[in-house]
Amino acid sequence: MDRSGVFIEQTEGDVKQSVLGVVSYLRSFKAPVYAFVICDTPGTFVKELGKWGIDTIVEIQVTDTESRMNPQLVSEMVVQAMYRTGVKYLFGTSSAEGRDVLPRIAALLEASLVMDCTKVDPKEGTAVTSNYSGKTEAQIKFSGRFHVFGMRPNYYKPVMADITPETMEIRPEIENHTGIRFQEVVDSARTGVDLTEADVIVSGGRGLKNGENFSVLFDLAEELNGAVGASRVAVDEGWVPYTMQVGQTGVKVNPKVYIACGISGSVQHFAGMKTSGIIIAINEDENAPIFQNCDYYVVGDLFEIVPHLTRKLKQAAQ
Numbered sequence: 215m216d217r218s219g220v221f222i223e224q225t226e227g228d229v230k231q232s233v234l235g236v237v238s239y240l241r242s243f244k245a246p247v248y249a250f251v252i253c254d255t256p257g258t259f260v261k262e263l264g265k266w267g268i269d270t271i272v273e274i275q276v277t278d279t280e281s282r283m284n285p286q287l288v289s290e291m292v293v294q295a296m297y298r299t300g301v302k303y304l305f306g307t308s309s310a311e312g313r314d315v316l317p318r319i320a321a322l323l324e325a326s327l328v329m330d331c332t333k334v335d336p337k338e339g340t341a342v343t344s345n346y347s348g349k350t351e352a353q354i355k356f357s358g359r360f361h362v363f364g365m366r367p368n369y370y371k372p373v374m375a376d377i378t379p380e381t382m383e384i385r386p387e388i389e390n391h392t393g394i395r396f397q398e399v400v401d402s403a404r405t406g407v408d409l410t411e412a413d414v415i416v417s418g419g420r421g422l423k424n425g426e427n428f429s430v431l432f433d434l435a436e437e438l439n440g441a442v443g444a445s446r447v448a449v450d451e452g453w454v455p456y457t458m459q460v461g462q463t464g465v466k467v468n469p470k471v472y473i474a475c476g477i478s479g480s481v482q483h484f485a486g487m488k489t490s491g492i493i494i495a496i497n498e499d500e501n502a503p504i505f506q507n508c509d510y511y512v513v514g515d516l517f518e519i520v521p522h523l524t525r526k527l528k529q530a531a532q
């Protein structure tokens with residue numbers, strides 16, 4: 215197989231764990247793995263990336279924040295690095311950042327692109343992704359010279375490997391010819407835990423009734439070191455930002471535990487969370503469809519159950 219590369223996503227200066235799971239998956243291809251990481255100083259990520267089985271860390275050095283935050287320029291820099299290293303298969307995750315950058319890279323390379331993949335078979339030239347709101351799996355045949363894949367975040371867990379990587383520095387030629395201007399980074403989630411990275415997600419739907427009531431979910435998530443998600447109804451009502459929407463037209467998540475509160479369990483919502491390790495539903499309607507598809511459920515008023523859970527967790531932690 216040709217060389218494969220991973221686009222390393224970062225959050226607040228750290229490498230995202232979900233992308234390290236992709237590195238571990240690529241080791242099974244038995245071909246050299248390159249990691250493309252944008253950094254301002256050489257060596258920034260060598261220690262952090264060095265233990266996961268990467269053969270070559272390609273440091274794409276960019277000193278100005280404006281360029282690092284511009285998805286079009288980042289895509290162009292990664293493409294330059296791919297040409298320099300001869301990488302033909304590029305992997306990332308289908309997180310918000312991955313969905314911003316990977317399709318741009320594919321367009322620049324005229325490459326095949328498959329997002330939300332759970333499996334890629336380079337020998338057969340096929341990739342598996344979900345279809346029809348997660349009801350079916352599609353096997354996509356890809357062809358051409360270059361290939362780009364957005365893997366489902368957290369689908370593969372990072373496994374350490376005993377390989378000392380080489381490093382390579384690239385200083386790309388960049389000029390902001392795009393209409394995109396970076397202004398500021400705004401953290402929209404109170405807990406600060408990224409949905410695609412979280413081991414535990416507490417999500418709320420129409421049952422929350424308004425935006426202020428989401429505080430009961432944030433309190434529980436804080437105790438669990440988790441993130442808070444939402445159904446589309448909660449987003450459409452303006453209670454929470456779109457970045458929190460889980461589902462077919464929102465973010466796809468894969469936590470160990472997903473707690474759905476006041477969510478009925480539509481196919482579109484399941485499309486974003488059905489691969490969670492354990493699904494727990496809290497709903498006052500004993501006939502709620504979500505009860506047919508979860509591991510555990512509680513029939514009752516979320517405004518009693520969720521604060522009760524939070525209190526119990528607080529007591530246990532003391």
Ligand SMILES: Cc1cc2nc3c(=O)[nH]c(=O)nc-3n(C[C@H](O)[C@H](O)[C@H](O)COP(=O)(O)OP(=O)(O)OC[C@H]3O[C@@H](n4cnc5c(N)ncnc54)[C@H](O)[C@@H]3O)c2cc1C
Nearest residue numbers: 419420421445446461462463464476477478482497498516
């Ligand atoms: C093309 C398309 C794309 C879509 N994409 C998405 C998507 O990405 N994500 C998504 O979520 N939806 C999506 N939807 C919308 C989806 O079809 C549903 O309308 C939506 O998921 C329903 O949200 P909900 O479960 O919060 O609301 P509802 O279906 O109204 O359910 C609310 C639930 O809350 C329960 N409840 C009420 N009060 C309480 C209480 N006090 N305690 C406990 N339970 C209570 C009720 O019993 C009910 O089961 C999409 C739809 C379309 C057509």
